[in-house]
Amino acid sequence: MNTPLLEMKDIDKSFSGVKVLEQVQFSLEAGEVHALMGENGAGKSTLMKILNGIYSRDNGTVRIKGTEQSISSPSAAQELGIVMIHQELNLIPHLTVMENIFLGREFTFGPTRLIRWGKMKQESVRYLSQLGLEIHPETLVGDLSVGQQQLVEIAKALSMNTEILVLDEPTAALTDREIEGLFQVILSLKERGVGMIYISHRMEEIFRICDRITVMRDGRYVGTEEVAHTDMDQIVKMMVGREIKDRFPKVEIEFGEEKLKVENLSQKGVLHDISFSVRAGEIVGIAGLMGAGRTELAKALFGVTPVDSGQIILQGKPVQIRKPMDAIRAGLALVTEDRKDEGLILSMSVRDNLGMTSLAAVSKLGFLNDTKEDELAESMITSLRIKTPNSGQEVGSLSGGNQQKVVIGKWLATKPEVFILDEPTRGVDIGAKKEIYDLMNRLASEGVAILMISSELPEVLGMSDRILVMREGKLTGHFNREEATQEKIMKCATGGGEQHAS
Known part of the structure; x- marks a missing residue:
């Protein structure tokens, strides 16, 4: 029997007396792509930071090619041929x-x-x-x-000259073409004997590129399965401890009046003559490749960037949105695609982040009312099931899924009429995804109009009532839920022709 390239055995780790890893096991063979899966907060990142020398383990052993190692720093890890590519880019x-x-x-x-x-x-x-x-x-x-x-x-x-490569959500910001290129590189690295640990919430990728899957839950090892001998349902059940039968729990809702109408919106070199509408209770998805102009459209609607021409009509009335405050007053909310840089202040508390868009509601005469701020925070923490020790916890210490809930929560507090969600489930585990989908259904049932931008076509198809497709700043496709397919959407997204709902 060959000696594993990497063997982590009975790994324990605690922070301030709170155990975050307990008796965790993981192994990696040369030339293998091994997926490490689990909900946000399961302990995946902590385990990998121990491997990369960022954290020290409390108990357990780490062996590289059969030799026990004490990895004290990332540079020490590199000397052993271990390199980790973090989800947050580490470039200058x-x-x-x-x-x-x-x-x-x-x-x-x-x-x-x-x-x-x-x-x-x-x-x-x-x-x-x-x-x-x-x-x-x-x-x-x-x-x-x-x-x-x-x-x-x-x-x-x-x-x-890496021998063990850790890839943490490597495709989250890549186009389909770039993803294909990455997968080809992964295959060539396999042939050279490089072992890869692949962390992703995208199930389709895992089953396409990986050989084995190890699942963690609540800081513990659940099990390891060969990809060839398992399926998505089994892995999901291992991850969440229960079955999630419907990945996209779309609820049929009767639409109300037109909440948002956009007419001939243009921004030089970016957006070209964009027109569409969203009704109360309707979820309109926007699909397209990276660089198609989807995020730019969201920011233009929200007043982050100025438009050159066109009109925005909210609840039947034309509005002038020159800055985000105008958008908030008009009843718009925007969950940005980059929660860390644009959606949160990571060094501030959960409470302060949740209240930052509703200062008028939690203050009096220019002074914050601590009681009102606490009440708002506790209400959102309970409603969105945000996992945090308390509302005073630094938001940067939360898992990605819980950070995303805080971003959504701060906008829910403004009671918006139109909710723009840009990549709402990026970097979010499958359990938290379903909670976000359920929340979208709840908002729609309450008459909120939702504009959802997503790079995940199954998500767009699964949660949208109508789908708009963008390419090079233009709308090139418009489909009803019943007629939309991945093939039709990709044809519009790649320049294969314009299609519109009948």
Whole structure:
């Protein structure tokens, strides 16, 4: 029997007396893609941070190629051939691509230590080309899209002669084409004997690219299954401790009056003559590839960026939205796609984040009313089942799913008439996803109009009453729920022609 490339056995970890990992097991073979799954807060990130030397374990053993190791830092992990690509990108925007790839490991000339820029450029091109990424090595990272930055992170990992590669939600910000390129790289790494730990909430990816799946729940090891001998239902049951029979629990609701109408909205070079409407109780999904203009449309509607022409009509009345405060007063809410940078202040408490959009309701004469703020926070924590020790907990310490609930909660407190949800379930586990879908159904039943932007086609098809498709800042498709298919949507998204509901 071959010695595993990695073996983690009986791993325990506590923070401030609270046990977050208990007797956790994990192993990895050379040339294997092993999925690590579990709901947000299950302990996946903590286990990987122990492997990467960010945290020390309290008990248990970590063996690399059969030898027990004490990994005290990320640099010590790198020396053992372990590299982790975090979900939050770890690049320096004002440095070039090649400077980021070889940061701290620059090629130099002898004792003078002068940097060999030509060699760095040559090697950068080699690693970038393996990912099918055609960008100049001297491009500033800050000028790249989020998807391109993610691939630069992976190129950086490839340059380190990695033997164990941890990929944490690697496709969350990638286009379909970039994902296909990544999967080809993963297959080539498998052939070279690299072992990969793949963390993702996208079930379809797991069953396509992985060999085995290990599931964690509440900081404990649940079990390991071979992908060839299991199915999605079994994995979901292992993750949540119960069956989730309907992934997309769409409820049929009778629509009311037109809540939002957009006429000929344009923004030079970004949006071109956009027109659509959303009725009370209706969920309208917006599909499209990365860069299609979906997020730009959301920000234009919310007053984050100015429009050049067009009209926004809310509940039958034209409105001028020049800044987000205008949008909030008009009854709009926007859950942004990037909760960490745009949706939350991570260093502040859950209570403060939940109350920041409703200061008028929790203050008097310009002074915060602690009692009202506490009542609002506790109401949202209970209603949305936000897992937090208390409302004073720093929001940055919560799991991704619970952070997303806080973002949604702060907007619910404004009692919006129109809710714009940009990637509402990105980086959220399957249990929390269902809770967000149930919340969308509840809001729709209360007469709220919902505009949902999502890169996950099953989600768009599963939760939308109507679907709009965007490409290059234009609307290229419009489908009723009954006639929409993945093939029709992708045809519109990729330039295969415009289609509209009959």
